[in-house]
Amino acid sequence: MTESTYTVEGMACGHCAESVTEELERIAGVTAVTVDVDSGTVVVTSDRVVETADVRAAVEEAGYELTSEDT
Secondary structure: OEEEEEEEEOOOOHHHHHHHHHHHOOOOOEEEEEEEOOOOEEEEEEOOOOOHHHHHHHHHHOOOEEEEEOO
């Protein structure tokens, strides 16, 4: 299992968290997504290495901005 933490800008509510979670769960290998709207962090758990570019694309598809990877 691999766990990576990312900072996402623009999330403000539960709906934001749901949108980001939905998009991230579409990435192959992702097994869990935990979003903390208050801190603006997203933890992605996967059974393989997930490319930051894939995470960035999913977050942008949800309408938000990936600002950093805090692994």
